[in-house]
Amino acid sequence: xxxxxxxxxxxxxxxxxxxxxxxxxxxxxxxxxxxxxxxxxxxxxxxxxxxxxxxxxxxxxxxxxxxxxxxxxxxxxxxxxxxxxxxxxxxxxxxxxxxxxxxxxxxxxxxxxxxxxxxxxxxxxxxxxxxxxxxxxxxxxxxxxxxxxxxxxxxxxxxxxxxxxxxxxxxxxxxxxxxxxxxxxxxxxxxxxxxxxxxxxxxxxxxxxxxxxxxxxxxxxxxxxxxxxxxxxxxxxxxxxxxxxxxxxx
Amino acid sequence: xxxxxxxxxxxxxxxxxxxxxxxxxxxxxxxxxxxxxxxxxxxxxxxxxxxxxxxxxxxxxxxxxxxxxxxxxxxxxxxxxxxxxxxxxxxxxxxxxxxxxxxxxxxxxxxxxxxxxxxxxxxxxxxxxxxxxxxxxxxxxxxxxxxxxxxxxxxxxxxxxxxxxxxxxxxxxxxxxxxxxxxxxxxxxxxxxxxxxxxxxxxxxxxxxxxxxxxxxxxxxxxxxxxxxxxxxxxxxxxxxxxxxxxxxxxxxxxxxxxxxxxxxxxxxxxxxxxxxxxxxxxxxxxxxxxxxxxxxxxxxxxxxxxxxxxxxxxxxxxxxxxxxxx
Ligand SMILES: Cc1cc2nc3c(=O)[nH]c(=O)nc-3n(C[C@H](O)[C@H](O)[C@H](O)COP(=O)(O)OP(=O)(O)OC[C@H]3O[C@@H](n4cnc5c(N)ncnc54)[C@H](O)[C@@H]3O)c2cc1C
Numbered sequence: 001x002x003x004x005x006x007x008x009x010x011x012x013x014x015x016x017x018x019x020x021x022x023x024x025x026x027x028x029x030x031x032x033x034x035x036x037x038x039x040x041x042x043x044x045x046x047x048x049x050x051x052x053x054x055x056x057x058x059x060x061x062x063x064x065x066x067x068x069x070x071x072x073x074x075x076x077x078x079x080x081x082x083x084x085x086x087x088x089x090x091x092x093x094x095x096x097x098x099x100x101x102x103x104x105x106x107x108x109x110x111x112x113x114x115x116x117x118x119x120x121x122x123x124x125x126x127x128x129x130x131x132x133x134x135x136x137x138x139x140x141x142x143x144x145x146x147x148x149x150x151x152x153x154x155x156x157x158x159x160x161x162x163x164x165x166x167x168x169x170x171x172x173x174x175x176x177x178x179x180x181x182x183x184x185x186x187x188x189x190x191x192x193x194x195x196x197x198x199x200x201x202x203x204x205x206x207x208x209x210x211x212x213x214x215x216x217x218x219x220x221x222x223x224x225x226x227x228x229x230x231x232x233x234x235x236x237x238x239x240x241x242x243x244x245x246x247x248x249x250x
Numbered sequence: 251x252x253x254x255x256x257x258x259x260x261x262x263x264x265x266x267x268x269x270x271x272x273x274x275x276x277x278x279x280x281x282x283x284x285x286x287x288x289x290x291x292x293x294x295x296x297x298x299x300x301x302x303x304x305x306x307x308x309x310x311x312x313x314x315x316x317x318x319x320x321x322x323x324x325x326x327x328x329x330x331x332x333x334x335x336x337x338x339x340x341x342x343x344x345x346x347x348x349x350x351x352x353x354x355x356x357x358x359x360x361x362x363x364x365x366x367x368x369x370x371x372x373x374x375x376x377x378x379x380x381x382x383x384x385x386x387x388x389x390x391x392x393x394x395x396x397x398x399x400x401x402x403x404x405x406x407x408x409x410x411x412x413x414x415x416x417x418x419x420x421x422x423x424x425x426x427x428x429x430x431x432x433x434x435x436x437x438x439x440x441x442x443x444x445x446x447x448x449x450x451x452x453x454x455x456x457x458x459x460x461x462x463x464x465x466x467x468x469x470x471x472x473x474x475x476x477x478x479x480x481x482x483x484x485x486x487x488x489x490x491x492x493x494x495x496x497x498x499x500x501x502x503x504x505x506x507x508x509x510x511x512x513x514x515x516x517x518x519x520x521x522x523x524x525x526x527x528x529x530x531x532x533x534x535x536x537x538x539x540x541x542x543x544x545x546x547x548x549x550x551x552x553x554x555x556x557x558x559x560x561x562x563x564x565x566x567x568x569x570x571x572x573x574x575x576x577x
Contacts, residue, residue, distance in 0.1 A: 013385065013388070013524070013525070014523060014525065017385070017388055017389065017524055019389070026385075037506055038506075096364075097361075097363075100358065122385065122386055122505070122506075123384065123385055124384060125366070125367060125382075125383065125384050125385065125386055125387075126364075126366055127350050127354060127366050127367070128354050128357065128358070128364060128366065131351065131354035131355050131358060132354065132355075132357070132358035134355075134358075135355055135358035135359050136358065140322070140323065140436060140437040141322065141355075142322070142437070143322075143347070143350065143351045143354070144347055144351075156440075158443070159347065160347065161259075161346070161347040161348065162259075162264065162346055162347065163259055163260070163442065163444055163445065164442065164443045164444040164445035165442075165443040165445070166320070166439045166441070166442055166443075167439065167440045167441040167442075167443065168437060168438075168439060168440060169440055170437070171436070171437075174437075180499075180506050181492070181499030181500075181502065181506075181507075182499075184493065184495070211363070212362060212363025212395060212396045212397035213363040213364070213365060213393055213394070213395055213396070214393060214394045214395075214396060215391055215392075215393055216391075216392040216393060216394055217391070217392050218384070218389050218390070218391050218392075219389065219390050219391075219392070220389060220390075221388075221389070221390060221528075221531075223531075223550065224527075224531055224536070224550045224551075226548060226549040226550060226551065227551055227552035227553055227554070228552070228553055228554070229543070229548060229553075229554045229555075229556060230553050230554060230555055231555060231556070232555070232556045232557050233555070233556075233557035233558070233561060233562065234557065234561050234562050234565035234566075236555040236556075236557070236562070237555070237562065237565045237566050237569050238569065240537065240553055240555060240566070241566075241569055241570070241573070243553055244514070244535075244537075247513075247514075247534075247535060249457070249481075249513060249514050249535070250570060250573065
């Protein structure tokens, strides 16, 4: 099975979420970039399939030159090859349309059975790129996959919906978008990290197209106000119960 | 025309579709455009009374036996054809698994802009103001769509579902023929596995007892389960607790998990990261139990107890049992 995983690096917002003065981006100074969480599961799943069935895993990422580090992380986990579509200029100019057309273009030059995406990116959260690539390539797609089973030469995939799960039988080539939580991504081994360091990452330049969705400004949702510290340890329990009783909860 | 895609599952309209229809009606009334509902599937006429109740003026039905089971390509074709045939100004759907998929594919096929996960919509001086959730819901973005029709998916539960019939209470029904070929039906749902309910579901529970890294182990969650059971509630977890294998992924609350809005939310051994809080900020009352008085959760909780949860939670359980025993 030849699998291409499309992935993105995103700002690690665990330390801080601060909107820049232009209102259009987050302040990134001092923050790291990490692999988008859904994409990390997609990489893990692809590697597990390779380990079980043989084949190759190629990772493809659109991003600035720094995104090679994220590609190397995937290689350290067990992917074979990495390709960077290097965007020039402002990353914010790249919306889902530009991203999908650049990725689709690159995929046309690659051999694959399956293309994996993470469900959506943790930053823009558009949930469009995987679907748009499937459309551009004229391939079947299942969106929001949480399980992939190989049974008697068939590929059965499950995706979560509001009622439960839908099961599809898939004929490659196909596109799948995968969800965080379907597996627990491994930590790269030391050997993997060494290997990834030496790996050559193929780089191709990419330019954006016009985006029909324009960002005016970002804003923070109102935060909850803090309340009352009732006390320390189990001694505070009666006081809490009194409060809950007042609220009609016990 | 404002076109709202209405989803049906197993013969019933999906609740959040009625939220989309309500939002569509508000846009229609504000802009003077007619409100149309698009249904795709089989045996759709039974839904007409509901559409009328929610103020639809036109129902566009794409019916075929071939559309009984969901097929992404065939449904996309039907939606795309309806858009081409009726040239709506706005196309709306609830951001369900199906709604996200269909509008995403239609946007690609028609090369149109799409705003996903919208939380607010309004018309101001002829311009449409759109707010959508970004960064998994920890931030909002005000955006503008430059192409027409404007395609939008609405975050579930961000809009109310309120019935209000059209002024003349008329519903025109039209059918749209969509020729389906084999290629459109290659990928079809083979099976629908309905979720088996183990007790009350996390999103519907009135009381949620959530635990984080501070719970320390899978075993440690037993006490949280016990507390939840006393309230007839459900257990939730932070990403760290899930990543450590202490709880299943379905129980993760937050940016990459589920959103809950219970009456009472216990946060036990949870630091209060924004990515977690976005999943529980709509709780009526948040109670935090954390041994670190500096933990950010205390600035977001209504009531806090500083202390070891392994002491406080059992004491809380005992006290509630005692109260219950007294009747
Ligand atoms: C893109 C992205 C998406 C994310 N999505 C989510 C998400 O959906 N949900 C989510 O939860 N997180 C999410 N996170 C992670 C989030 O940023 C935090 O890392 C996580 O919520 C922290 O979990 P925690 O509170 O259990 O652990 P910690 O932050 O480690 O906090 C543990 C707390 O327990 C307290 N404690 C320890 N022992 C005890 C004890 N015995 N008694 C009482 N208190 C004790 C400590 O004082 C501490 O405050 C996401 C992060 C990113 C970058």
